[in-house]
Amino acid sequence: MAETTKLQHGEVQNYVDGTWATASEDGQRVDNPATNESIARVGFSSESDVDDAVTAGQDAFKTWRRTPIEERIQPLFEFKQLLEEHQDELAELLVQEHGKTIGEAKGELRRGIENVEVACGMPTLMQAGHVENAAPKIDETAVRQPLGVFAAVTPFNFPGMIPLWFLPYAVATGNSFILKPSEQAPLTARKLFELLDETSLPDGVVQLVNGGVDTVDTILEHDGIEGVSFVGSTPVAETIYEKAAANGKRVQAQGGAKNHVIVTESANLEFAAEKAVSSALACSGERCLANDVVVVEESVYEDFVDLVVAEADRQVVGYGLNDDTTIGPLISPEHEQRVRNYVETGISEGAELVYDGRDVTIDGYENGNFLGPCIFRDVTTDMVISREEIFGPVLGLMPAAGIDEAIEIMNQSQFGNAASLFTGKGSEAKKFRHDAEAGNLAVNAGTAAPMAFFHFGGQKDSFFGDLHAQAEDVVRFYTDETVYIERWPDN
Known part of the structure; x- marks a missing residue:
């Protein structure tokens, strides 16, 4: 019989503007569910911590949004390679903090990597449309443009996959991104950001803030955040949807299921x-x-x-x-x-x-x-x-x-x-x-799990919002379409 790993993973920190920093408020312990032994401790982020992350994202966005799209996807190619190289390490970490089997953990990570692969195709995914002679002597073109800083609040049950439903698409479309992972399973998210830190992604494009309910409320109310993605139970999803919408944000909130x-x-x-x-x-x-x-x-x-x-x-x-x-x-x-x-x-x-x-x-x-x-x-x-x-x-x-x-x-x-x-x-x-x-x-398939190049559907009380996770839906979520109308009268 295998023995539980006794490694202590120490303090789980935030990652803001390319730097690791301790969250301002006391948090909670992270336990191995197979033993209920403490394997780490995670601090909770204050309003000031969240504001620092938003400010860093806004500053990075000014340059990142103007970066050629072919350059924006290069760090994602690097990230995919690092995920492949560290898949076994990530899977073992998943088992320790969540409890799922090693096979399930590897399957989860494979699904996450698929989303990074799809996001690397952003030069095609962001294409909108062009019509010559839409009106007499007028051409019209639709152009997708990034909006700013987005955030995602993700659950404990898929700490490796679900952040990757959102992060690579937000980055590839030219936005900045903040992840607030589950406080019950923050170690995999920390490792994801350690790998991102090894890529050529500019500082400030991605941030990691840990915390609980108060941290989430700060994200929902912050004027500098354009939209929020959430996956969790239906009562919380509905609350997230209402609060985010009331604060003028785009929101996609995946709820529960039966x-x-x-x-x-x-x-x-x-x-x-x-x-x-x-x-x-x-x-x-x-x-x-x-x-x-x-x-x-x-x-x-x-x-x-x-x-x-x-x-x-x-x-x-x-x-x-x-x-x-x-x-x-x-x-x-x-x-x-x-x-x-x-x-x-x-x-x-x-x-x-x-x-x-x-x-x-x-x-x-x-x-x-x-x-x-x-x-x-x-x-x-x-x-x-x-x-x-x-x-x-x-x-x-x-x-x-x-x-x-x-x-x-x-x-x-x-x-x-x-x-x-x-x-x-x-x-x-x-x-x-x-x-x-x-x-x-x-x-004739036990689980209706769509591949990364299809959106993850949900209806009725399983989803609140208009645009789902993954694929073209999330690309639309992270961009606005500007219609450019052009006419050059003859002299």
Whole structure:
């Protein structure tokens, strides 16, 4: 058995104007969720700290916005190479501060690197349009222009990937950027900025400020910040959206989810069960793309329940650096208890717990925040566990008469982040594509995770804003279009 790393990562500092500096206010400890031992301490940024970061960004923006776009993307090429070279180190750091498995950590970083790659194509992505003779003797051209300083507030569950949904695009479009990572998992973000510091990116273009709620409020209220991106729970996303908009900022706020899988009788049931369990339990269920409700056509419901239970029994709960581990610890004791409370709620509501992972113990990691798979059958739409985001390794199964009823059940959810369908019929896939109310859809795939060259969709209470993360949507978020009208009358 691998031993937990005893390295102390020291103090997590801010990075402002190319310099590392201690935040002004006392913060909190950073714990390894597999042991609950302290591995670092992060300070919280004051209003003055945030103001310093904004001022540095504004000063850098004056020159950066005028830098030729081909030059702006060169530091991103360097950054991509550094990310590739340090991927193993970053992955181990992710395991220590978050708890996910080493395979999940490497997969997360791969997704982040893909966004850097896409942002390197900014000379094409920023092209707008040109029409000759739009009117008599008049040509018109649309030009994308950067706006200034942007900020992102990112969550604990993907500290390597989600900052890269935003940072490379903001930089490549000619803006300055401030990252406020989760105070629960700030070490990966610090390493990202250490790598950025090795590139040719000018001082002041990117800043890192650590902190909690007060730091976020300062960002939302600061006059020098043009827009804010956020990923987190729906209640917080809605608050971020309202506060940022009230302060005249652009805002994209990704909220929570309650994603569904639909399995019809024409599906490959073994494959569907494997992917449904993987989707629900990956990253210990702590992800907004977790499909934690499976609606199964009733003719194959009993067979599918058995397959899911068997698949859950094959999972290995343990420390993320152990190669055979498939489910790591939850982020904190408080969150572990919250998920356990949901399991108790499901039992009290009348759902049958057919696989109970609550008594799992891990030798050598008795103080960790571990919870094994918890599988419910006969869940109904009125139950709390079928309506609320649990963010843990909990999966609920329910029967439906057919695909029409299954889609109707799914669409009752207040959320609209993602959904998957397992089927062998093109007609059912077409119905799903047309009728499912979610922004990320997958057919015969367990997780509807778009590649970096597509935007990350979200609908209903899963997203607040107009332009999403990744790809062309985020390019539009970071730029304004100026229309240039040109006419040269004959002398």
